[in-house]
Amino acid sequence: MVGIGLLLAFGIIVILAVFFYFVPFLLWISAQVSGVRISLIQLFLMRIRKVPPQIIVRGMIEAHKAGLKNITRDELEAHYLAGGHVERVVHALVSASKANIDLGFQMATAIDLAGRDVFEAVQMSVNPKVIDTPPVTAVAKDGIQLIAKARVTVRANIRQLVGGAGEDTVLARVGEGIVSSIGSSESHKQVLENPDSISKLVLKKGLDSGTAFEILSIDIADIDIGKNIGATLQMDQAQADKNIAQAKAEERRAMAIALEQEMKAKAQEARAKVIEAEAEVPKAMAEAFRSGNLGIMDYYRMKNVEADTAMRESIAKPTAKPEK
Template sequence: MTMLTTSLIDCLQSAQLIAQTGRGIFGVIVLAAIFVGVFLLAVLGFFFIRYGKLWFQAYMSVADVSLVSLIRMHFTKVNPNVIVQAKVMAAQAGLNIDRRDGISTRRLEAHYLAGGNVMNVIHAIIAAHRAEIPLDFDQASAIDLAGRDVLDAVQTSVYPKVIECPDPKRSGKATLSAITQNGIELKVRARVTVRTNLEQLIGGATEDTVIARVGEAIISSIGSSDTHFDVLENPDMVSRVVLERGLDAQTAFEIVSIDIADIDVGENIGARLQSDQAEADTRVARARAERRRAEAIAEEQQMKARVASNRSRLVLAEAKVPEAMAEAFRAGRVIGDNN
């Protein structure tokens, strides 16, 4: 800083001397050039003092980051510390940092300005490079900008992850309930080992879809078994049938294995259903018998009403007999016995 101040003072003194001795337009031009040079020297000195350490770090690491790039980052609001650290890590890891087709400074700046996590992308590419997994910068940055954790995806590709099926945290259930053809309920808990499929990570289905597909396939496989003894004697039959269905299609994961962790015998659903059906049939028969009884009682009452009606008609008819006899006597149609 002291040397820069001394140089600026010397330049100003030289400019004053030229202005005093100079004549005409030439002196003014020389003075203006000196002032411009002093200004540019001051600007370069400012940026060198501010970013000189980063530039020297990149230079010693053969990271190919120029001072002009650091100055450009200052005006484009890019954090140069992140870019330099990413380039240094990429260079030391042996990645391609060529300016044309490699992890260049410009591409890192573009990803930073797009809102991506530059360090996470670089860590993921280095991990994939060490594990010999094909993953370039464009694919990694696209996964990162899509909202997926690209480093976690690479780690899952290297170290497969185990998913509980069903997952109590998601569904609140600890087991799957399946019923064999003989009506016995089996409560199953499975473990699904998956690894990330980087090619389908963008747009691929998530863990929830994998759990749903595996659970559906397990229930369907157990439901097609003749008896629950077949499943209990050979649990790998279920996992083998499920694996053959290709349940990881169009998902972000590749299913490595499906293992039946636990099988418990539940209720006899068939017997309970038959009992419920028999009880329901009994209730229906009772209802029908009660209806017939009610109909018979109603018919009996109807017959009693008819008897009462006919009896009343008989009484009316018997009451008319004396009237008819009296009328006959009065008319002389009936002759009494004189004796």
């Protein structure tokens, strides 16, 4: 009998646990006390549809207490089933209502389903966010490099959160504006004297167009002087011109050496021809002896002339001074 009693008690406990799980009676009482009208059948059907009743009921209670009358249970369930964050959406709607920000339920759910934190966006609309840009390097017209850092104060644009560009786009546009502003300055000294000129020029360009933010201000936090890019470029150009001139000079020297070698070759060729011509003289004399055109006396007279010529040339040459 004791065993049967224990089994009955255990069965009753299980049945009650299953009943209160599918029919959250305490949650229904909490809703009724808070002024939210919802039936037990609807809570039971939420369990069947695999929608946590706690999330939906807490959202409805929060919205009701905040005075938001246009949020229904079906809308909250549909948003949950679509993969949205019901609690974030309700928090955002309550915050927007208290801050007098025009934010409807459809817009809030669209922002949430787009992957953005709608509650953080509402907070940023109330309390603007400051974004520090990375160091931006630019060169003024006088060739001096400047490294600038800026602080951008932005406020979330609720209407542009769906499909609007994020922080990276804002930072990229601000960096581009800083580079353009410094690059159009005649001297780096002008930028150092009036850094607010950069902010004014950048703000005029409407950099927040198409983004999820509204730029409130751009403040130049720091400007450092970098390298003298103009002088470096001139030095590089001078070195390049020097290398080109040296290459051309080397080319001319090589051509001169080649021409000299060519002339030497031609001189050797001419000498060879002279030697070849002189070698023909004995042959011609022998042929003249054989043919009888040249006699022995003619030959001796020619030798005497050669000897006389050689003697005259030796006399005409200057004598070397004797060494002391």
